[in-house]
Amino acid sequence: MIINLLFRTIFILQLLFTCKGSIRKRILVDDNFYTLVNKLDALEKEVATLKANAANNNTIQALKQDVALLKMQQAKQTNTVAFMAYLTTHERGTNHHILFDDVKTNIGNAYNPRHGVFIAPVDGLYQFSVTACSVSQHYIVLELNVKDTVLGKVIAGNGWAAACNSKVFLVQLAQGDDVFVTHTTTGEWLYANAAYGVPNFTGLLIKET
Template identity: 35%
Template sequence: MQIVTFKVRALEEKIEKISKDAGISPWNGPGGRGVAFTARLSNNQTVFSQQTIVFDDALTNIGRAYNPVTGIFIAPYTGRYMFSLSVRAQYQKQVCAEIVAEPEVVGQVAAGDTEIERASASLTVVTSLEKGNEVYVRETKTWTGHFFGDGFTVFTGYLLQ
């Protein structure tokens, strides 16, 4: 067991050295604290216009900056963040969603139609945030969006630097 522990530590040191030489940190955030989350809809959701979509099943929540009760990510540090959103419309329904980094919309996506049985769309954005800025996803249509759950609709974010 000691040999395995020694080899693992040696590999960790190599990763840290390669990362440092490349000018990146394997652990995001000041002082090596990570910030990353992936949350999904556990069930189908009907969401009204301008309503925040609450991704209730947080698969990853490093740094605890995403709140699966409110659906809001609060930036714990000033920096550049990457956010990704994948949506799937319920069968023969429509969804339109946008990522909001208060006060502005940083990306929009739409999927679905009454003639399409399964429709998905995704987007990825990079934005600069100040500590305390809120980021969330909301429905954008003037009527309702019918989002497919079961892990098909997913919101992800992490601190780049």
């Protein structure tokens, strides 16, 4: 205990010569040894509090920087664009523009079920999928069109049972480009089953460019 007090006394003497004027005045108000020890304890606690506050300030500053970065990233992103629509009636014959009429999702309202057309709201990379179905002894080929140009085809059919097939497409679109599904001349029976949600047409914006 005595040794500890001696160390504290030495520290107080050093503090008197090194501390700022305002703190020195506070220490010199009362030169009672034990009072000085108590003041030293209080100063140690005050220093610990200041260190904790400094650490908290650093944490707050780091959080503010993270928030600013997230806001910048959010500003670069567009609203979500996505749709999913089913066909509820069979199509027989050839040369059809397929109107997927049962819309399950249409975030951004870029898909028009009355015309069966998706219109790109922004420039970007998009993903589309088309599912085609046909009955036994028949088959069907559907085309995915972008601005009246066939991007790709999906074929479905089976010799002994109804069958479906799906295909995924990636395409870079400019704002205003239209995307739709047709059946021209290959195959003649597009089978629909609303209970299973087929055939279907889906799309989403992957990244705005």
